[in-house]
Amino acid sequence: MNYSIIHIKTIEAEQCGRISFFEGIHDLPFEIRRIYYISGVPEGKMRGFHAHKTLRQLLFCPYGEIEIILDNGEEREHIVLNRPDQGILLKSGLWREMLWKKSDSVLCVAASDFYDPEDYIRDYDAFLEFRKSGEMYT
Ligand code: T46
Helix, strand or coil, X not given: CCEEXXXXXXXXXXXXXXXXXXXXXXXXXXXXXXXXXXXXXXXCCEEEEEEECCCCEEEEEEECCEEEEEECXXXXXXXXXXXXXXXXXXXXXXXXXXXXXCCCCEEEEEECCCCCHHHEEXXXXXXXXXXHHCCCCC
């Protein structure tokens, strides 16, 4: 599967919380061109249901718990994000669904490119065709 779980550097201060950080190029295999985050989602709701043709992203959940379901057209894997020091580095060509396990969990994303609706594949059969065509990957 075209993803890896990464440790986000985190420094803990006694009774003062913690700070987590990463840098494009140094800690991620791309320059960060866009940051976005998803909030206010009720428990049990799902989002996603698409793949990206070229976009690479780091997904992390600094607050709450979100299950990320990844599908490469042949198999599906479920990863739970619930720690500020953990992220999923996604390459392109993966179908993703996100399930909010706890209300108000926040999903943050650092992306390799600007927003481009043409980069999305929102139809599952079209995604399977895209995988078969072998027009990937980054
Ligand atoms: C992804 C997962 C993890 C913009 O106009 N600019 C943006 O940068 C983004 C991310 C979205 N939008 C618009 C496009 C739609 O009209 O916001 C609306 C909701 O987007 P979408 O339905 O794609 O949201 P999710 O939560 O299903 O998916 C998002 C990202 O779009 C996607 O790239 O990988 O989070």
